[in-house]
Amino acid sequence: MTSAVVTAEIYGERRSLRLAEWQLALPLALAFAALFLAPLLLLVATSFFNDDKITEPGFASWAKFFGDPFNYKVIADTLLLGLKTVCATVIVGYPLALVYMDLSPRLQKVLLFIIIMPMLLSVVVRTFAWIVVLGREGVVNQALLGLGVISEPLRLLQTELGLVISLTQIEMPLMLLPLISVMSRLDPNLRDASAALGASRWRTLFTVIVPLSAPGLVAGCLLVFASSTTAFISQTVIGGVRLIYLPLVIWQQSLVVYHWPLAAVASLSLVVSVLTVIAALSYLGRRSSRHLQG
Amino acid sequence: MIFNRRSLLAGVTALGGASFLPGIAHAKGSVIATTYPGTWEDAYRTVVAPMLKKKDDIDLELAPLFAMDQIGKAKAARGAPPFDVFVLDPGPRIVGLEGGLFEKFDATKLGNLSKLPAGFTDDVGVHVSAQVVGIAYNPKKLPAPKGWGDLLKDPWVSRLGITGFQTTFGTSSLIELSKLFGGSLTNVDPALVELKKVLPKIAAVGLPAAMPGLFQQGQCDVMYTNTQTVATLKGKGVDVEFVKPESGAITFFTTMHIAKGSGDIGNAYKYLDLVISKEAQEALTKPPYNFLPVNKDVPLAADMPMKNLDEMANYVQHDWAKINPLRAAWIEKFNKEMAK
Numbered sequence: 001m002t003s004a005v006v007t008a009e010i011y012g013e014r015r016s017l018r019l020a021e022w023q024l025a026l027p028l029a030l031a032f033a034a035l036f037l038a039p040l041l042l043l044v045a046t047s048f049f050n051d052d053k054i055t056e057p058g059f060a061s062w063a064k065f066f067g068d069p070f071n072y073k074v075i076a077d078t079l080l081l082g083l084k085t086v087c088a089t090v091i092v093g094y095p096l097a098l099v100y101m102d103l104s105p106r107l108q109k110v111l112l113f114i115i116i117m118p119m120l121l122s123v124v125v126r127t128f129a130w131i132v133v134l135g136r137e138g139v140v141n142q143a144l145l146g147l148g149v150i151s152e153p154l155r156l157l158q159t160e161l162g163l164v165i166s167l168t169q170i171e172m173p174l175m176l177l178p179l180i181s182v183m184s185r186l187d188p189n190l191r192d193a194s195a196a197l198g199a200s201r202w203r204t205l206f207t208v209i210v211p212l213s214a215p216g217l218v219a220g221c222l223l224v225f226a227s228s229t230t231a232f233i234s235q236t237v238i239g240g241v242r243l244i245y246l247p248l249v250i251w252q253q254s255l256v257v258y259h260w261p262l263a264a265v266a267s268l269s270l271v272v273s274v275l276t277v278i279a280a281l282s283y284l285g286r287r288s289s290r291h292l293q294g
Numbered sequence: 295m296i297f298n299r300r301s302l303l304a305g306v307t308a309l310g311g312a313s314f315l316p317g318i319a320h321a322k323g324s325v326i327a328t329t330y331p332g333t334w335e336d337a338y339r340t341v342v343a344p345m346l347k348k349k350d351d352i353d354l355e356l357a358p359l360f361a362m363d364q365i366g367k368a369k370a371a372r373g374a375p376p377f378d379v380f381v382l383d384p385g386p387r388i389v390g391l392e393g394g395l396f397e398k399f400d401a402t403k404l405g406n407l408s409k410l411p412a413g414f415t416d417d418v419g420v421h422v423s424a425q426v427v428g429i430a431y432n433p434k435k436l437p438a439p440k441g442w443g444d445l446l447k448d449p450w451v452s453r454l455g456i457t458g459f460q461t462t463f464g465t466s467s468l469i470e471l472s473k474l475f476g477g478s479l480t481n482v483d484p485a486l487v488e489l490k491k492v493l494p495k496i497a498a499v500g501l502p503a504a505m506p507g508l509f510q511q512g513q514c515d516v517m518y519t520n521t522q523t524v525a526t527l528k529g530k531g532v533d534v535e536f537v538k539p540e541s542g543a544i545t546f547f548t549t550m551h552i553a554k555g556s557g558d559i560g561n562a563y564k565y566l567d568l569v570i571s572k573e574a575q576e577a578l579t580k581p582p583y584n585f586l587p588v589n590k591d592v593p594l595a596a597d598m599p600m601k602n603l604d605e606m607a608n609y610v611q612h613d614w615a616k617i618n619p620l621r622a623a624w625i626e627k628f629n630k631e632m633a634k
Contacts, residue, residue: 070630128507137512138384157513158498160634237507241458242499242634249629253367256460257622258389 033271035108047264054260061261065269071249075273078245081163082229082277086221088168089175093220097179098209101186115176123170127234130166131157134238158240167228174227175220182216211288218285222278229274246270324353327379327550331358331503334381334527337583342565342574350564360503361386362460363400366601368395368553375553380563381422381463384546384614385621391418397552403563406571409589411603419551422569423578424586425605426599427544429537431526432515439516441540442471446492455498455505455514456489458628461620462500466544466612467518473537474541480616480626486631499632509534525584538599545609547588 028220050060065071100111120128133139134156141153156162186209194204210217228234232247246266253263325346329338335358343354359367359381364395368375368390375395382390390396401407401415429439431450439450446454457464459482471483472478489496497514498505506523508514510532524536550569552562568574575592578585584595588603600606 070633073633131507131511131513135508135511135513157508158500236501237504240498240500240504241629242632244629244633252460252625252629255362257625258362258366258369259622 029250043264043267046260047268049261052259065262065265074244074246074249075269078229079273079277082225084165085171085228086224088164089171089224092168093172093175097176097183100180101183115173119173125234127237130238134162158277160243163239167234170234171224171228173225179216183213186212187206214285214288218281221281226274249287297353315591322351322356323558323561325558325565326355326357326377328357328359328364328377328381328566333583337578345574346565346568351560352564365389369393373555378553378556378558380551380553382549385462385618387549388614388618395554397554404567408565409591410570416589420547420566421547421588422550423548425546425548426521427466428539430517430519430534432533433535434447434533435515438537443474446488450516451492453515454496455508455517457500457502457505459624461502462546463520480620486627490631522584529582542610543599544607545611
């Protein structure tokens, strides 16, 4: 057999393999197009109607939404809520991931189960549980009153602080799972090597562990950000309706006043603004990764 | 055991085929009806579904949805409704009517028609329950408020929970509050101005669905709501009493409608006939469901604010044809005025 024939056969195999892969991916691609792209295009098309009956094409819904300064505040507040939740989950989650690395395999399994456990509960149940915890007569206030720390119950529910606290717990698995996944693949000898070269524990953390765990950290931040900015139930039940975020506006426009073009504009604003922040976070993640490799 | 492709396909086909078997077993089919989540869903699942099965051999499938969600889903379905029967309050009812979402209703198909007061059916549906809106408060923590105006005064205001214009009871209550300060059915600005003055003191501003939970947890101790919510909270052991405001309680009727394009119109009529029947209404009136009946043969519960349905003519009623066009602007205004 000549080398030319062998090459042709190999290429032939590769071609058929590629074809098979393409065919295998086709159902998923079609499902993706039907269930994601088509509704998205429909959403875009709906936004270009002026009236709630969706009869008159135009830009009036866009003009109305972006002509109202209040909606800029709503967009900013939504993004800010996501960023605050990301910061809180990083502050609480990262040390937990470090603890996880130092545990025995058996204890790691226990901690992993504890991390995953909140995901086994419905988000509605978790959210209502936070009413019991943060309420005027809730666990926190009763404990502080009982200890004599406060004389009047604190207002924790229906505040942004209360919302961020609860979202931190609700979204924590989304931060920890990618973080642990990346950190558990780190070579444990790197820390010893760093220490042997005279680096303190803090220096090892910031110059070795944090940069190497950056991909997991960025993935966790993306998931927590996307999830917390769209967490309608938590935002409205724990935050109340004085804290106005985009999901509440979308719900009101689509299911209370039935102005679907305005709801579509608000939805697209949410998608675009969240994707913009996600793209920025991804860019930072890639840059830090390149910096590390370079 | 080794599975090959043929045996796997045969197994999957058999399993898929088996899913049709319950349909074959249902001699007279089914009807899909919406119901409000919570007490309505519990009551209809426990009381009405078994009665319908026993009386007409029809399976009742319940879709728990708020009124606005029903209209939204029916509009989105564009002529292929995901359910056969709507249950609606006056505001969403008018939206459904304007959207042409209901089948033309023939009241003569209801065997129990004579048991309803005059005017309780029209060419789009039938009244199935009455609702009375007023003030609920915790008698262990607050004195009884006399009227809507008290809600904005101490000691009530610092324990007050409010909702916006998303629901019938929220909108109606804010209209009545507005009237005290010079507003009207179509002008709620005075209520928003007065609420804004006391906003920092107000205990909770929440979604309607969250209010009973917030009351139960002591986050607020006074709120506007309907008699049914009060009765349900009482049934759960919550300290709560209903007050009919001195300017009059608000009343409205909940109606049911057959969805346009429904595939089970015959069964839908049988379902509606059962809902207004004496046996169903009597059972729904009892605790823990506490419905206000529309059937003339069913007496009202002793702790209701009226003795009979005729008394409700003296209660406050709102014209939702005038309210609906203004509601979107009111919701926007409420958002802006109440936002932190």
